[in-house]
């Protein structure tokens with residue numbers, strides 16, 4: 001997700017939504033300047049307290065100067081409090097405008113690009129508006145930290161220069177070198193932190209989706225895949241955390257060079273400056289106090305909290321930019337009813353079950369146009385079910401991409417993907433409950449006539465009649481129904497769903513060839529794209545396109561083209577075509 005990590009659209013979005021906040025920003029800067037009063041004057045006042053007070057035998061004068069420093073801290077506290085007002089005037093309108101854009105974007109997607117009958121993504125809107133709140137909190141924290149930090153740095157250097165220009169140079173040169181080295185490194189650090197945040201989210205998403213889909217995972221027998229997906233996400237997150245830790249280690253040399261080295265410089269140069277009589281002992285101690293009280297903490301904050309807020313903000317803002325709509329975005333006349341282009345595009349897909357295992361799929365590339373019908377064929381164990389599962393979003397490719405309707409399976413929100421794609425596995429899952437609950441499982445609230453249409457299309461109606469209608473209780477489906485009957489229920493369930501991409505993974509293997517033909521023709525007529533893992537010649541011949549996977553790789557074409565050009569396909573078809581061996585007496 002290069003956009004999310006580099007974050008440019010996000011920064012553009014933030015600039016746009018905070019365009020009206022310049023005056024508040026100037027006020028916030030003004031209060032930051034007031035907050036910097038101790039950073040500007042305290043070192044100098046400390047020097048005076050020593051030189052003209054305690055070291056001159058006038059402790060009362062010394063105490064008065066120290067009281068003056070305390071008073072400056074009182075001013076700083078008041079300015080810190082006053083800062084909240086301009087900050088609120090920046091972040092609250094920004095939040096309102098972000099919420100407007102996010103909700104507008106979600107509604108636009110629901111109205112112009114959504115699935116028939118799917119409705120607006122209310123959960124998505126809630127999720128996004130909580131991200132907006134996170135942006136608001138992060139922007140506020142960043143401004144509250146970074147503005148005073150920058151002004152404090154400047155003020156402390158000015159205060160130091162007012163004590164003695166040479167001492168200011170001893171401090172400023174290494175400090176500026178350290179800051180100059182850190183700023184470009186911060187870009188890499190931001191990228192790594194952003195990648196880490198995303199990796200952490202993927203762990204949460206993978207775990208959440210596996211737990212949420214426990215029933216489907218059991219139904220599909222996908223527990224190994226589910227475990228592998230969570231492991232992959234956790235490993236990626238651990239790797240990202242290690243890279244962040246290495247990048248964070250950069251802070252140490254920056255603080256040592258920019259903060260501790262100046263202290264050493266002052267302690268080494270101070271005595272000789274004092275002996276020359278050009279600098280007072282109080283001035284040396286005042287200079288050291290500027291570095292230890294302001295510059296070192298500022299460096300620590302800059303390389304720690306500020307860099308952290310910044311990377312978090314870029315991730316959040318880029319994500320909102322991807323889902324929000326600007327005012328005046330095109331209406332229905334300009335927006336295509338569905339994303340343009342092919343329904344399913346697979347490019348360079350490579351997948352292995354473990355980090356050290358051989359890839360099952362290597363560099364697989366093909367395209368299925370919207371409403372197309374593809375047969376997936378190949379010898380046993382070659383990876384057909386693996387490919388079918390990846391197309392359905394169960395697991396993510398190690399390399400390459402799968403895009404459905406213009407969006408990759410990684411980008412599609414979980415709920416949207418689940419509504420868009422349906423996979424029917426070889427072993428149909430019928431759960432204890434009524435027949436209606438089973439058939440309407442992917443189309444909750446569907447009326448009986450819609451269920452009846454689905455049942456009629458796939459050839460389930462006779463079984464519905466035999467069981468006594470949709471209210472029939474299936475208490476022990478595995479015992480009461482044959483494998484073929486369970487397959488018909490699972491097929492009617494998917495037929496009745498809003499899915500636009502249906503994948504049948506040997507989902508008709510327990511049906512006779514005539515019943516299989518009824519099912520496949522019904523799905524081919526149904527709006528949407530159909531992929532069938534085929535195990536019969538008739539099934540492959542019915543599809544407009546065939547993808548064959550074999551030990552040498554993969555090939556893609558029509559049944560006739562592959563038959564003429566691909567020896568592996570011809571052999572497979574010959575094998576399917578071979579007459580059944582005569583039964584042994």
Ligand SMILES: Nc1ncnc2c1ncn2[C@@H]1O[C@H](COP(=O)(O)OP(=O)(O)OP(=O)(O)O)[C@@H](O)[C@H]1O
Nearest residue numbers: 224225353360378379380381382383384385386387
């Ligand atoms: N969860 C898993 N973990 C590790 N290896 C797996 C897993 N699932 C499948 N495999 C391996 O991946 C390879 C491809 O399996 P897959 O089930 O995708 O093949 P297939 O072409 O669908 O086979 P069949 O036609 O027999 O169903 C096989 O070698 C299989 O052992």
